[in-house]
Amino acid sequence: xxxxxxxxxxxxxxxxxxxxxxxxxxxxxxxxxxxxxxxxxxxxxxxxxxxxxxxxxxxxxxxxxxxxxxxxxxxxxxxxxxxx
Numbered sequence: 107x108x109x110x111x112x113x114x115x116x117x118x119x120x121x122x123x124x125x126x127x128x129x130x131x132x133x134x135x136x137x138x139x140x141x142x143x144x145x146x147x148x149x150x151x152x153x154x155x156x157x158x159x160x161x162x163x164x165x166x167x168x169x170x171x172x173x174x175x176x177x178x179x180x181x182x183x184x185x186x187x188x189x190x
Contacts, residue, residue: 112136
């Protein structure tokens, strides 16, 4: 299974007011970290590898909110292409 590191962004253009609940809602966008800006790949074979890169480059990632998401690919034949 592959794991990808994404930055969680909250663009002001996606803020909306929920009239039923009477509150503001902030919608989020997941952005893959650009390799040009950050000297590591956003895709890893293990979650430990992703965490190791985050720890190694934490000074470059100051102020970011990150998430690690497992990527599961299902082919047209219904086969799961990830090692579970």
